[in-house]
Amino acid sequence: MQQDGLILELQNGNQRAFERIYELYSESVYGIIYSIVNEKDVAEEILQDVFLKIWNNASSYNSEKGRFFTWILNIARNASIDQLRSKSHRNSKKNLAADNFVDILESKSNFIGTADAIGIQKYIKVLKPVCKKLIDLLFFKGFTQKETAEELEIPLGTVKTRNRACINQLRELLAD
Structure with a gap:
């Protein structure tokens, strides 16, 4: 079944x-969620929530506004960021052992693994290092x-300008 037909069937409630x-x-969605929350159990729980949202909100997907996979990734990213910002998550992190901080610091630099999880690593490789870092922080880590x-210890206006330029560069690469 073609993807468009599959989406239409989903929107019609076909299990x-x-x-x-x-x-x-x-x-792929799990990979994105895990790269944001860095906890297997939490990522699995969010994954289930994401697919429940997909099922319940399938009718809100509009192909004219973007690709289906992008729609799904936005749901996953938002759910992951919501979890990180939740009071219960912050409270669970208050008493972390020192060993956990090593994992957190190491995972902050795992951008290539994250990009590969959604199949855009070949596009990310050609971006300038500043673009890689900005995209990682803003889109994959939810900053x-x-x-x-x-x-990054740079002015907010610089972040906004560079982000716009980096996204435009990525769009050009994806359009080719």
Whole structure:
């Protein structure tokens, strides 16, 4: 079944279409979620929530506004960021052992693995290092522009300008 037909079937409430979409996308979506939350159990729980949202909100997908996979990734990214910003998540992190901080620091530099999880590593490789870092912080790690400016120790306006330029460069690469 073609992707458009599969999406239409999903929007019509076809459970088999939903199962097929889960088979096609769950691994990539899990990779994105895990790269943001860095916890297997939490990532699995968010993955289930994401696919529940996909099932319940399938009718809101509009192909004229973007690709289906992008729509799914936005749901996953938003759910992951919501989890990180939740009070329960922050409270669970208050008493971390020192060993956990090593993992957190190491995972902050795991951008290439994250990019590969959604199949855009070949495009990311040709971006300037500053673009790689900005995209990683803003889109994969869920930083705000202000948080990114603080992390990179550059002015907020510079983050906004560079982000716009980097996204335009990535769009050009993807259009080719």
